Amino acid sequence: xxxxxxxxxxxxxxxxxxxxxxxxxxxxxxxxxxxxxxxxxxxxxxxxxxxxxxxxxxxxxxxxxxxxxxxx
Numbered sequence: 367x368x369x370x371x372x373x374x375x376x377x378x379x380x381x382x383x384x385x386x387x388x389x390x391x392x393x394x395x396x397x398x399x400x401x402x403x404x405x406x407x408x409x410x411x412x413x414x415x416x417x418x419x420x421x422x423x424x425x426x427x428x429x430x431x432x433x434x435x436x437x438x
Contacts, residue, residue, distance in 0.1 A: 371392075372390055372391060372392040372394070372396045373388065373389065373390055373391070373396060373398070373426065374388075374389045374391055375387065375388045375389070375400075377436075379438070382438050383435065383438070384435075384436045384437075384438045385412070385433055385434065385435055385436065386400075386433070386434040386436055387431075387432075387433050388426065388431070388432045388433075388434070389430075389431045389432075390426035390427070390428065390429060390430045390431075391429070392428065392429070393428045393429065394428060395425050395426065395427055395428060396425070396426050397424055397425055397426075398423075398424050398425065398426050399424075410434065410435050411432060411433070411434055411435075412433040412434065412435050413432070413433045414430065414431065414432045414433075415429075415430060415431045416430055
């Protein structure tokens with residue numbers, strides 16, 4: 367995902383907390399393909415700018431932002 371044209375993603379770690387921030391900076395949906403070690407399974411979504419409606423968690427909607435709390 368390092369050179370992805372639509373997604374900007376990064377992590378933040380403080381003590382025993384690790385967060386993954388994922389942003390889709392385009393007007394098109396895009397599939398979220400995370401590298402090993404940054405899977406959101408077992409973590410929890412902290413916040414998103416879309417209502418959670420059970421849509422495909424692997425797809426970021428246009429201009430969607432998500433923050434996940436990850437297991438450390």
